[in-house]
Amino acid sequence: EVQLVESGGGLAQPGGSLRLSCSASGLTFSRSVMHWVRQAPGKGPEYLSGILDSGETTRYADSVKGRFAISRDNSKNTLFLQMTTLRPEDTAVYYCVKGLVGVPGGFDPWGQGTLVIVSS
């Protein structure tokens, strides 16, 4: 069974930074395209970023481009999201998701999520 477990969320001040981690098991992580999706309270999900299996190619939503950085350590089956210059509107549950092969917009499974609150 594929399991994705996020960590690293918490309270951050506006302008601050946080680093999220996602530990993966039950899959060949080094061959998996991985993504981060967030969901603000009471809102629908929002796609943030994706990274190909080798880690050499990444993609970002305009809302986080230049502020967030996705990376991965295939030797440790771990996905990361470095978040900087945080804003109150970045407050959300952040999910680590595995991309469905050949299906843009297809994410399965999802982790349980980690809550990020940006507030002074």
Add this chain to the structure above:
Amino acid sequence: QSVLTQPPSASGTPGQRVTISCSGSSSNIGSNTVTWYQQVPGTAPKLVVYDNNQRPSGVPDRFSGSQSGTSASLAISGLQSEDEADYYCAAWDDSLGGVLFGGGTKLTVL
């Protein structure tokens, strides 16, 4: 800004068939496939339909999807109480160069 539009709510009684719509444009649903997610409050979204009408293993055949032009639909037949959840559509958008999610539909089983 490209958007996928869903009705905010839908409802039905046990055993009924309900349909949830998702309206987009030529740059998303009109040229790419649609996925659907189910989210029970307090839990992560779960994939229930991909490639417009394909079900992942473990998803009951009561769930079915369709797509026509720039719109898509998720149908749930034989409605059960455990189907009560929020449902989201998603599709790649060629103009945006990324994935779009709909605003969600809250399904209530009366």
